[in-house]
Amino acid sequence: MSRLEQRFADLKAEGRAALVTFVTAGDPGYDASLQILKGLPAAGADVIELGMPFTDPMADGVAIQLATLRALEAGQTLAKTLQMVREFRVGNQATPIVLMGYYNPIHRFGVEKFVAEAKEAGVDGLIIVDLPPEHDAELATPAQAAGIDFIRLTTPTTDDARLPRVLERSSGFVYYVSVAGVTGAGSATTEHVTEAITRLRRHTDLPISVGFGIRTPEQAAAIARLADGVVVGSALVDKIAQAKDADQAVSDVLSLCSALAEGVRGARS
Numbered sequence: 001m002s003r004l005e006q007r008f009a010d011l012k013a014e015g016r017a018a019l020v021t022f023v024t025a026g027d028p029g030y031d032a033s034l035q036i037l038k039g040l041p042a043a044g045a046d047v048i049e050l051g052m053p054f055t056d057p058m059a060d061g062v063a064i065q066l067a068t069l070r071a072l073e074a075g076q077t078l079a080k081t082l083q084m085v086r087e088f089r090v091g092n093q094a095t096p097i098v099l100m101g102y103y104n105p106i107h108r109f110g111v112e113k114f115v116a117e118a119k120e121a122g123v124d125g126l127i128i129v130d131l132p133p134e135h136d137a138e139l140a141t142p143a144q145a146a147g148i149d150f151i152r153l154t155t156p157t158t159d160d161a162r163l164p165r166v167l168e169r170s171s172g173f174v175y176y177v178s179v180a181g182v183t184g185a186g187s188a189t190t191e192h193v194t195e196a197i198t199r200l201r202r203h204t205d206l207p208i209s210v211g212f213g214i215r216t217p218e219q220a221a222a223i224a225r226l227a228d229g230v231v232v233g234s235a236l237v238d239k240i241a242q243a244k245d246a247d248q249a250v251s252d253v254l255s256l257c258s259a260l261a262e263g264v265r266g267a268r269s
Helices: 002-016 030-039 061-074 078-091 103-109 113-120 132-137 140-147 162-165 190-201 217-224 236-241 246-265
Strands: 018-024 047-053 097-101 125-128 174-177 208-211 229-232
Touching: 002 018, 018 030, 018 061, 018 208, 018 236, 030 078, 030 162, 030 217, 030 246, 047 061, 061 236, 078 103, 078 113, 078 132, 078 208, 113 140, 132 140, 174 190, 174 229, 190 208, 190 246, 217 229, 217 246, 229 246, 236 246
Parallel strands: 018 047, 018 229, 047 097, 097 125, 174 208, 208 229
Antiparallel strands: none
């Protein structure tokens, strides 16, 4: 089993959802970002999405746009992001890491080189928001051939006619974007999420993780009662933006992660 398959299988056996956390690689700088990355599992993160900074993050709201800018200004590159994963893996071989971002930096880096280095570094999955299934040959096919899961986004506007095509070659888990719009947007109602998950389960046996707009332990717990995973990103990234220095950024992100984890882990008790 892949790390993602193993993690979701273990959590299903425990009877709880996964806390999936997102942070941007290199925000607020390489060293502090690496500290956050290394600290997330102990703070309760079950799966980590690591954002690959890009100059035009069109699917993201202000919080993650600013995080990307901070990271780029601090000198973050795709090569450095892969190096962060290597350094994380020295002390952690169990927690799945999913790189999330846009195709342009990977295309510039070189797909063959990227897939080989990502696999060697210990990357478990990819979420590439601007590569639809019609372009599987670009990246999804070579990534999956190398044993890296390719995780699809589904949205409230992905209808039943489109869903089979989107999910056909998905692996790892399905990421359900619970609101129409960019990251950090308002959260969906539990009724909406329940209906969406029921519909998705008619099309896939993969674990379903729900994200966009989840900011508090209470919101995380509500989604954890319904879904296989709860994704939190903008709320964590905001802690970095609000911190007075790098040390506070590390501390505040990990403190919020711990609170979110407590909410998720107690949701079904």
